[in-house]
Amino acid sequence: MIILTQLKNKLADLKYPSIVKREAGLYHFAILLPEREYLVAFLQHIKVNLDQQYYEGMADHAVSESIYIHDSDHIGIEIYRDRSPSEWIWNNNIVHMVTEPLDTIDLLTKHNTKTWNGMPLGTTIGHVHLHVSNLNRAKKFYNGTLGLYHTATYPGAYFFAADGYHHHIATNTWIGTNILPANNNEQNGPGLxxxxxxxxxxxxxxxxxxxxxxxxxxxxxxxxxxxxxxxxxxxxxxxxxxxxxxxxxxx
Amino acid sequence: MGIDDRPFVIDSSMKINHVHLKVSNLSESLNFYKLILGFKILKEDVHTNTAFLVPDTHYIDKDETFNHQHL
Missing domain, CATH: 3.10.180.10 (2,3-Dihydroxybiphenyl 1,2-Dioxygenase, domain 1)
Known part of the structure; x- marks a missing residue:
């Protein structure tokens, strides 16, 4: 599910990879929890055990509820749970997604039934979200070549999925258009x-x-x-x- | 569902299987992925300095924990 490989070059200044260098690469990968109760348990867990420097935010995306953190190499991580697909709103083949405040009061009062005990069985990688150079070129590849549906558009971002899901792959130009391609040279530092x-x-x-x-x-x-x-x-x-x-x- | 102008349609069962990350300090990253995210190490390859992480935790509800503690 997650594979970690030690870079051969352990230089400390290898941290902060693609964003600072304005290169295509990973914006975040997203860990999909099987039930809302686990998201609550995780929220309680990081409140106590995660140094604030790793915390990035929380959001309600209508289709899902999310917590954002980054790891020790500043690799972005979303931890989320999906609402039932029956609650997703589709209009002209576009799924309704928003970025609004997460209702933590509702989470903590109605679904606080589990104590965090690690990633539960049934956890998967739900999607990956990528920094790209050009949205239309990304669409040509992910929609036109791979055959994923284009399911949603945000300012500066396109979302793609196999049939029926809100997104398996997202692409954005939030660090700029015409950024450098991903540098896969291992000396380039941590990342995807x-x-x-x-x-x-x-x-x-x-x-x-x-x-x-x-x-x-x-x-x-x-x-x-x-x-x-x-x-x-x-x-x-x-x-x-x-x-x-x-x-x-x-x- | 979704805008459809595709010559090829990917299978609807498509999933993301894994992400492979390059890290600057494997032991520091493993601490983070184990202690904060709660993954377990499935296997480690010492030759390539690579670790494979999976979720595999069984849960007991708080109510059940309470009951066990008071048996």
């Missing part, structure tokens, strides 16, 4: 190595996807040296138009 999408092992679909990449001259590289490569033989890697590395897993 890659994120992985898992799909059913359907040969026809895999062939179509690979053909899509080939037609657009997007390189497919199944031979990139990677720590977790040995565990996922049925996979390949591509780089999105911003140089962000993605892995496709088929199982």
């Amino acid at each position: 190595d890659h994120y992985a999408i898992v799909l059913p092992n359907n040969n026809a679909d895999i062939r179509k996807l690979r053909n899509n990449f080939a037609n657009l001259r997007i390189g497919i590289d199944g031979n990139i040296a990677d720590a977790d490569r040995q565990y996922h033989d049925n996979s390949f890697y591509v780089y999105d138009p911003n140089g962000i590395k993605m892995q496709f897993l088929f199982c």
Whole structure:
């Protein structure tokens, strides 16, 4: 679910990676909790145990409720729970998403039933949110090439999802347009190595996807040296138009 | 659902499987991901200095904890 690899170069000034350098990369990855009670437990937990320097904020996005923090390398992390899909409002194929204050009083008074005991079973990576150089180019790739739905638009951000979800991948230009592509050189500092999408092992679909990449001259590289490569033989890697590395897993 | 002008439609069961992060200090990051986020280490590869983290915690509701304490 989360793989951490030590950079070979341990220089302290490697921290604060893509935002300061105005490079494409990870804005945050988002940990999806299975129930609202776990979000409350996590909120109670960080109130006591998380130094404020790691805390970034909280929000109600209508489709979900979120807490934002960053790790010791300033890698952004969202911890969230989804409202029931029956509560999501779709209008002309666009899902209603907002950024409003999180109702912590409601959370703490009505759903304070669990004590935080670590990430519960059923926790997944719900989505990734990326800094990109150009929203239209991002849309051409994530919607046009990968075949994700464009589900929502914020000022400076597009959201994409497979059928029925609010977003699996978001892209934004909040650190500027025409930023540098992701620098995958390990000396570039901490941040995203890659994120992985898992799909059913359907040969026809895999062939179509690979053909899509080939037609657009997007390189497919199944031979990139990677720590977790040995565990996922049925996979390949591509780089999105911003140089962000993605892995496709088929199982 | 969503704006649809796609020549290829990705399978509706698509999920994000994992994120792989490069960190400046693995032991410091592991402390954070274990103690603050509550992940467990599934395995560590000492050759590549890589750790694989998963959630695997079973929960007991506060009410149940209370009952256990008072048995």
